[in-house]
Amino acid sequence: MRAVLKNGIGVFHPQGFLDGASSIAILSIEDIEATVSQNAGMVLVSLKKVIFFNRNGLDAFVKMFHKVRAANHATVGFCDYDAKKYEAIIKFYKDDLSFSLFKTQEIATLFSSNYKNQNKNVLLYSDDKSQRAAMAIELHDNGHNPIIAQTQEEFDEKAKAENAYDIIITETYLGQMGQKVATRVTGNAIIYTVSSFLDAEIGNTFNIEYHNNSLNVGFRLFIFDAYKVVSMNVHALNFFSKLSTSAAEYNATICFVGLSFDKTPKEFKEILEDSGIMFFNHMDDILQDKELLKELGASSAANIKNKRALNKVTVTELPNFIDATVATIEMMTNSKAMKESAKVDNIEVKNQENTIASSIGFYGDMDGMVVLIFPQEIAKKACELLIGEETNDKEMILDTLAELVNIVGGKVKTLLADHDVSVDITLPRTYPDVKSLLEIVEGKKGVQVDLSFNDDKFIFFLTR
Amino acid sequence: MITQEKIEDYIDKIPPAPKILKATLTHLGNGDLVKAAAIAKEDKALNNYLKLLVNKPIYGFKNEVSEVSQIFGILGVSRAQQAVYNYMLSLLSPSKWNLFKLNRVLFYNLQADLSMNWKKILEHLGIEDKDKLSAISLLPASIIVSEALFNEKKKDVALLRSVHEIDLNTILKRLCGMDLFDIAQKIAQKWEMPEEIGEIIQAASGVKPSDDADINTLGKWMHLLLFYTLSQPQYIEADLNDFIDFQIEYVQDIYEEFSQLMEIS
Numbered sequence: 001m002r003a004v005l006k007n008g009i010g011v012f013h014p015q016g017f018l019d020g021a022s023s024i025a026i027l028s029i030e031d032i033e034a035t036v037s038q039n040a041g042m043v044l045v046s047l048k049k050v051i052f053f054n055r056n057g058l059d060a061f062v063k064m065f066h067k068v069r070a071a072n073h074a075t076v077g078f079c080d081y082d083a084k085k086y087e088a089i090i091k092f093y094k095d096d097l098s099f100s101l102f103k104t105q106e107i108a109t110l111f112s113s114n115y116k117n118q119n120k121n122v123l124l125y126s127d128d129k130s131q132r133a134a135m136a137i138e139l140h141d142n143g144h145n146p147i148i149a150q151t152q153e154e155f156d157e158k159a160k161a162e163n164a165y166d167i168i169i170t171e172t173y174l175g176q177m178g179q180k181v182a183t184r185v186t187g188n189a190i191i192y193t194v195s196s197f198l199d200a201e202i203g204n205t206f207n208i209e210y211h212n213n214s215l216n217v218g219f220r221l222f223i224f225d226a227y228k229v230v231s232m233n234v235h236a237l238n239f240f241s242k243l244s245t246s247a248a249e250y251n252a253t254i255c256f257v258g259l260s261f262d263k264t265p266k267e268f269k270e271i272l273e274d275s276g277i278m279f280f281n282h283m284d285d286i287l288q289d290k291e292l293l294k295e296l297g298a299s300s301a302a303n304i305k306n307k308r309a310l311n312k313v314t315v316t317e318l319p320n321f322i323d324a325t326v327a328t329i330e331m332m333t334n335s336k337a338m339k340e341s342a343k344v345d346n347i348e349v350k351n352q353e354n355t356i357a358s359s360i361g362f363y364g365d366m367d368g369m370v371v372l373i374f375p376q377e378i379a380k381k382a383c384e385l386l387i388g389e390e391t392n393d394k395e396m397i398l399d400t401l402a403e404l405v406n407i408v409g410g411k412v413k414t415l416l417a418d419h420d421v422s423v424d425i426t427l428p429r430t431y432p433d434v435k436s437l438l439e440i441v442e443g444k445k446g447v448q449v450d451l452s453f454n455d456d457k458f459i460f461f462l463t464r
Numbered sequence: 465m466i467t468q469e470k471i472e473d474y475i476d477k478i479p480p481a482p483k484i485l486k487a488t489l490t491h492l493g494n495g496d497l498v499k500a501a502a503i504a505k506e507d508k509a510l511n512n513y514l515k516l517l518v519n520k521p522i523y524g525f526k527n528e529v530s531e532v533s534q535i536f537g538i539l540g541v542s543r544a545q546q547a548v549y550n551y552m553l554s555l556l557s558p559s560k561w562n563l564f565k566l567n568r569v570l571f572y573n574l575q576a577d578l579s580m581n582w583k584k585i586l587e588h589l590g591i592e593d594k595d596k597l598s599a600i601s602l603l604p605a606s607i608i609v610s611e612a613l614f615n616e617k618k619k620d621v622a623l624l625r626s627v628h629e630i631d632l633n634t635i636l637k638r639l640c641g642m643d644l645f646d647i648a649q650k651i652a653q654k655w656e657m658p659e660e661i662g663e664i665i666q667a668a669s670g671v672k673p674s675d676d677a678d679i680n681t682l683g684k685w686m687h688l689l690l691f692y693t694l695s696q697p698q699y700i701e702a703d704l705n706d707f708i709d710f711q712i713e714y715v716q717d718i719y720e721e722f723s724q725l726m727e728i729s
Contacts, residue, residue, distance in 0.1 A: 001700075001705070001706070002622075002625075002626060004625065004626065004627065004628060004629045005626065005627060006627060006628070011629070013629055013706065014705070014706075015691060015694075015695075015705055015706055015709075015710040016691035016692065016694060016695035016705065016710055017691070017692060017695035017728070018695070019695075021696075021697045022695045022696070022697055022700055024697070025697035025698075025700035025701050026700050026705065048712070049709070049710040049712050050712075051688075051691070051710075051712055051715070051719060052723065052728060327620065328620070328623070330465070331465040331617070331620045331624070332465075332624075334465060334466075334467060334639050334640075384638065385630075385635070385638050385639065386628050386630070388634070388638055403627045403628060406627050407623045407624060407626075407627055410623045410626060410627075411619070411620075411623055414619065414623075
C-alpha cells in the first residue's frame, strides 16, 4: 500500500483488521522505501477504517515511522481514532511512544507547516502538562491561537461554548517533531522551514536543485520560516547571500520570518538585507497582506539570463508528454481528445476568457516545464471526479487542478522511466488567469499542441 | 477512463446461465438432490470445480470426495445451491488477472472462505434460507467487475490514488453514475437469481443501506465479513484490501457480536 500525498502530508489508509500478518502484507519493504523517497514533511497512518488492531498490527507501521524519520526528519504518527483506540495505543507503547498521535487528520495539519489553514482558534487539553505546553508552542509557531485548558473541568467548561473555537484538540500526543528543511506551498509562495543552528550543514540539507527548478517553473516568493532558529554562523550567511543573489536573476524574493538576532550577530542582518533578503517578524505580516503577497509573488520573467532552447532529447520525448497529458485528462473528464494542431514557437493563447492554467517542472536526465491551459469547464469537470460534486469555488478548482497536473507529472515520470530517462518533478503551480502565466512563459520558445475535448479547447505547451 | 457504454457493453457480454446449471438449480430449488446431481454430472467443468471446492481444507472433510452425487449429498440442498452459484461466478472470472494479483486457486479460496464464514454467520443468526445462503456467491462479482473494467487502467488508477484517497467503487459511481454493486445486481438479474440476492449485495456495499431491516442486517454482516476476509495477508497482497471503502460506522453495532463469533482477540 502506498501513502496518498497531499500538501506535503503522506497518509496511509489501511482498512479492516490489523494484526501482525496483515500489517506486514499492507506495508512491504518497497512501500517503506517509496514513503522515504516521497520526502513528505509528515507521514500519518489513518485508523479511521481500521475496526480492529493489536500491537503487532501497529508495529509494522511504527518501524516504518522510525525509518522515515531517520531519513527525512518528518513528523510521523497515527491519526483518525476514537477514545478507545487512543487508550489502546497509549497502553501498547506506554514507555516507548516516539511517534505522534493526532485525533483527526485536521488536527495533524495544524501541526504541519501548512499555511493554508492558518489562524485557527484552538482549544486544547492534555492531562500531561508538558504535552499541553509543547502543543501550544507548536500551534503558536504555526500561526494559530491556542487556548489551553489546565484541568479536565476547565476543558469541559470551555468546550461548552458554542462556535468559540475552530478546532478542539484532545486525545492528541506530540512525539518527536520533524526537523527538516521542509517545503510547503501557500498560494504561489514556497515556504521552507529551518530550525536550531544554521551552519555549513544547510548546504547539504537544502535541496538546491528543487529550489532552482521552482524558480524555473515560475515561483517568485520564497519564505524561510525561521521562528525556531537559534543562531546562524558565517557559512550559513554566505549560503543565504548566494541564494538571494541567484534568485535576483529571476526577480524572485527571499524572506526570513521570525528570525531573532539575540544570538546571531546583528551585522548579519545588514549583509543579508544588502543581498536582497527581506525580514518579517510574523508570517501573517506577509501571508495576510494580500497586496504585499501579490507584489512579491507576482510572476515576472524579466532578467532571466539563460533563455533555454528546446533540445533534441525533449522533442524526442514529446509524444510521451502529450500522451500522458491527454490520457490523464481523458481519464478525469471521461471525454475524448482530438489533436488539432502543433507548432514550435512562442506560446499563443487565442481565447483568454474563463481560462486557468497550471505548470509543472521536471528535472534530472532531462529538464523542462509542461504548461497546461484549461477552459474552466474542463477543470471543473475534472474536479468532480476528485471531490464528488460540482463546484464554482475557484480556489478549490485551482487546488484540484494542481492535483491533476501532479498526476500528469507522475505519469510523465513513469513513462520516461520506461525509456530509462529518470526525472523528478517540482510542485505544480497554478495561475488563475492566462495573463499571470504569460508573464512566465512569454518569449520562451516551446512546442504548443492545441487539443479539443468535446469542443473545449485546451493547450499543451512544453518548454525549457 | 470508463464510460457508460463500456459498462453496458460489459453487461451485454455476460453469457446467459448455461442450461445444465439452470436445470441443476431448478432441481435444487425443488429439493431434489438426486435429479440435480444427475444433471450436474453432464458438466465436466462443474464437476471439477465442485471437487476442488469441497476438498479445500476449510470444508474439513477427512476423505476426498469426488462424485457429484456424493458432494451434493454431503452439502445438502442449500450449500449445493451456493456451490453451483459460486461456480457460475467463477465462469465470469478472467483467465489472467491484471488489476488484482489473483489467480484461479486464490479466487476459489476466496469463494470458499466467504462461503464457509457466511454459513457460520447465518447459523448464528438462526437463518435457514437457501437463497440467503447463496447471496454470498454474488459478492465476488464486485471484484470480477472491477478487474474487467479497470484492468487496462491500472496505472491511471494508481496515479489517481497516489494523490487522492478514492476507491474503485466511488470512481465508477462518479464517472458513470453506476457502481460495482449495481453491476453485480444486473448479473444476478440476468442469471435469474432470486431478487433478494441482488438486494443483499447492494446493502453489503456499505453505502446503500436497505429499507428492509432484515436485508440491511444481512448487508452489514456481509460487509464486515468481506473486510474481515480481505484483511487476510494473501488478499491484501492481491491488492484487494482497498478496492472499495470499508464503512466502519455501518457495521459498528454488530462488530462485538461478529468478533465473538469469529473469535477475534
